[in-house]
Each structure stands twice: as C-alpha cells, then as structure tokens.
Amino acid sequence: MTRYVYKDYMDINEDIDQNRKDYAFGTPTFLSAEQYQSIFFNGYDTSNPVVCRLFDQMKKKKVSSFLIQYFLAYVALYSDPDWMYENMFNIYEIDKELFLEAVDQMPCAALNGMTPKELDEQVSKYEEYMKKKEEIPRQGNAHLSEKEVKKFYRYYFSLLDYTNKKFKVKPAMEINPYGSVDPQKLIDVIEVFWENKDTIIAEYLKKSPLKLSPRGMRSIEAFKDGIRDGFVLVQYEKEYAIFMNEEHVFMVKGLHVNIDEVIDPMSLPTIVTTALIPYEGHIVYDSVLQTMPIGIGPNTAKTFEKEMEKFPKLYTLKKRELN
Incomplete structure (x- = not known):
C-alpha cells in the first residue's frame, strides 16, 4: 500500500x-x-x-x-x-x-x-x-573483576585466533590475545569455533600457544562445556542475569559491566543469541549478545516466568548438569 x-x-x-x-x-x-x-x-x-x-x-x-x-x-x-x-x-x-x-x-x-x-x-x-525504568532495582555486583575479565579475554581471544588461523575464516585478521578487539567483528570466527569447539580445544591444549599454567589449561578445557545458542534473557537478579532455553535456567555474570547495562531491563524478556561459558566458578557470556527484533507481549512474558520456575538454576556449566 x-x-x-x-x-x-x-x-x-x-x-x-x-x-x-x-x-x-x-x-x-x-x-x-x-x-x-x-x-x-x-x-x-x-x-x-x-x-x-x-x-x-x-x-x-x-x-x-x-x-x-x-x-x-x-x-x-x-x-x-x-x-x-x-x-x-x-x-x-x-x-x-x-x-x-x-x-x-x-x-x-x-x-x-x-x-x-x-x-x-x-x-x-x-x-x-x-x-x-527508574523504579526497577538495578543489579549489584553482577560482573567479573577487572583481573578476571582480562584473563577471560586472553583465553578466549587466543582460542579464536587459533580458530581463525586453522579455518582461515578471516585470513587478514590477527586476533591478539593481549590486545583490544571488538567482539562484534569476530562473530564469523566465533561461530566456527563453537561449531568445532571440542576439536579446536583439544588441538589447542596440545600446542598450548600461550604456555599456560595447569590452572589456565583447565580454564580453557572448561570451554568445552560452553553453549552457543538462542536463549531468552528473562530477568535480572541482584547478582545474576537469568537466561533460559527449553531445558535449563542459567545464572549468568556480566564481564566488564552488569548485563542490565547492556540490555535495558525494560526490554525484558528478550531473545538473544550468545555463548554461555563456564569460567572461574561462574557462567559468563562471550561478550556478544545478538538480540532479535521480536517483541514479546505480557502474556508470553508471564509464560516464560512460569517456565523458568520449573527448572533448577544453574550457576556453573558441567555436562552432567545439562543431561
């Protein structure tokens, strides 16, 4: 028309x-x-x-x-x-x-x-x-410390750099584990990594390009338990953001900042694509939250909240907890 x-x-x-x-x-x-x-x-x-x-x-x-x-x-x-x-x-x-x-x-x-x-x-x-919006309680200490974040990015960017070189996703790009990289520019590499994570992590740990300590190696091996998928970001609690899929509820920490500073509380619940990763006893996301332009009405929002109550809250990711 x-x-x-x-x-x-x-x-x-x-x-x-x-x-x-x-x-x-x-x-x-x-x-x-x-x-x-x-x-x-x-x-x-x-x-x-x-x-x-x-x-x-x-x-x-x-x-x-x-x-x-x-x-x-x-x-x-x-x-x-x-x-x-x-x-x-x-x-x-x-x-x-x-x-x-x-x-x-x-x-x-x-x-x-x-x-x-x-x-x-x-x-x-x-x-x-x-x-x-002003009446909504804001999150408190719902993100990692600066030291933890730097270490997380060093591990993750090193894995992504290894992935990029192995699969030649972006041949002209070098992902510096110690540098600053816009994660949005790495989405193609991120997707390849999560499609092949077990193989990549096994090879990476054998070569150990960062010469990590045993604890660092265990942190990277734990990435195998990570999940890249579509989730519903349902609501915020004081120390966690609550993500949900069809089977589980995940209590997620932010990285540099609380997740309620990344996605407005007034827009919840909302559908996002991201990777949830076990790290330092927490679940974190991989710094990329891709939102979908789909409005969720109040009735559907209430349905999500009811569904959320059916599942136990997971504060860490281990394969036995997901089975």
Whole structure:
C-alpha cells in the first residue's frame, strides 16, 4: 500500500528543519492517501470534523485567505496556539476552545507529520516509561573483576585466533590475545569455533600457544562445556542475569559491566543469541549478545516466568548438569 508523508510547503523550510532539530523527531508520521490529498488541495485535513468546524467558522467570520495561509504556516512550525489565537484570530471572535482543539489535531511539519496531541501522548508514554525504568532495582555486583575479565579475554581471544588461523575464516585478521578487539567483528570466527569447539580445544591444549599454567589449561578445557545458542534473557537478579532455553535456567555474570547495562531491563524478556561459558566458578557470556527484533507481549512474558520456575538454576556449566 502506498503511504504518503506530510510535505513541507511555503518558504519556511529552514524554520521547519530547525524546529525538527529542537524537538528531535526524526521519524516521519505517515498519513493516508486521503489525508495527504486533502492537505495538499485544501491546506488541512477535511476528514477531521473538528478541524473542519474551525475552518467553516473562519469562512463565516470572513477570515482572509492571506491570514489563513499564515496560520497554516504557523501550524506547520508547531507554534504556540495561544499566541496564534491572540495575535491572529481573537479580533474575529473565533471560538477559542474550538481553535485550540483543532490546532491540537493538525499535523505539523516540524513534528514530521505528528499532531501536537500525538506529541503529548508520546511524551506522556515516554515519561511513564522512564518512571517505570527508574523504579526497577538495578543489579549489584553482577560482573567479573577487572583481573578476571582480562584473563577471560586472553583465553578466549587466543582460542579464536587459533580458530581463525586453522579455518582461515578471516585470513587478514590477527586476533591478539593481549590486545583490544571488538567482539562484534569476530562473530564469523566465533561461530566456527563453537561449531568445532571440542576439536579446536583439544588441538589447542596440545600446542598450548600461550604456555599456560595447569590452572589456565583447565580454564580453557572448561570451554568445552560452553553453549552457543538462542536463549531468552528473562530477568535480572541482584547478582545474576537469568537466561533460559527449553531445558535449563542459567545464572549468568556480566564481564566488564552488569548485563542490565547492556540490555535495558525494560526490554525484558528478550531473545538473544550468545555463548554461555563456564569460567572461574561462574557462567559468563562471550561478550556478544545478538538480540532479535521480536517483541514479546505480557502474556508470553508471564509464560516464560512460569517456565523458568520449573527448572533448577544453574550457576556453573558441567555436562552432567545439562543431561
């Protein structure tokens, strides 16, 4: 279906652009073909009865077409309706209550086609959202220490570097275990690693490129018990984020920061793809949380919470616990 967006008009484009920046609305509101045609030919939406009553009254009061054009320009700019009334229409004895109600329902170019009424509704929803967000308890100590994180990345990046060289996933890339790498750029390598993790880890431990201590070797061997899959991130507790699949509930720690700083608590539950890895007596994720653009309604959210209660909470990953 063809959709039309409210168009700028007259010689006020620069003012409209500035007002759009001031109100920070970048997404246009799409109008129906009928609304677009009505505004194009008449200057206003003739399908809106309140707006029609206002313009009928303007005609009866013999408001000049010149003044009406300026009025439409001010509406497009999202100007103060009280100012417009007092300075333009008060002398015509236009019904002020009708005037304010109509202006509130007229699309504004400065708001990318949104009406002032719709703007107020959006602001109200946003304020309600922020209030709820502020009321949500935040996580406490729900991530690893800086020392633990550095060691984790050294192990994981070394495994990924070995994987990359073995399978030539990204031949031009070198993954420095001691350096800083954006994990998002490693997703292709990560997927190959988890598809072949047992073989890769066995070979890696034989060659031991980092010359690790026995404890370090055991930490890397534990990666064999890791899982890369799709999970539902259900909710946050003080010290853990709760991930769930069809059979298990996993209590997961963040790396540098708490996971509630990575994924907004207000967006939970949400579906993510990641790797859960046993490390230093905890379950951590591999620093890559790929979210899916799928909205989960309140009924489905309650279902997830009920399902979560059926399974014991796992604080570490061992194959015997997953069988």
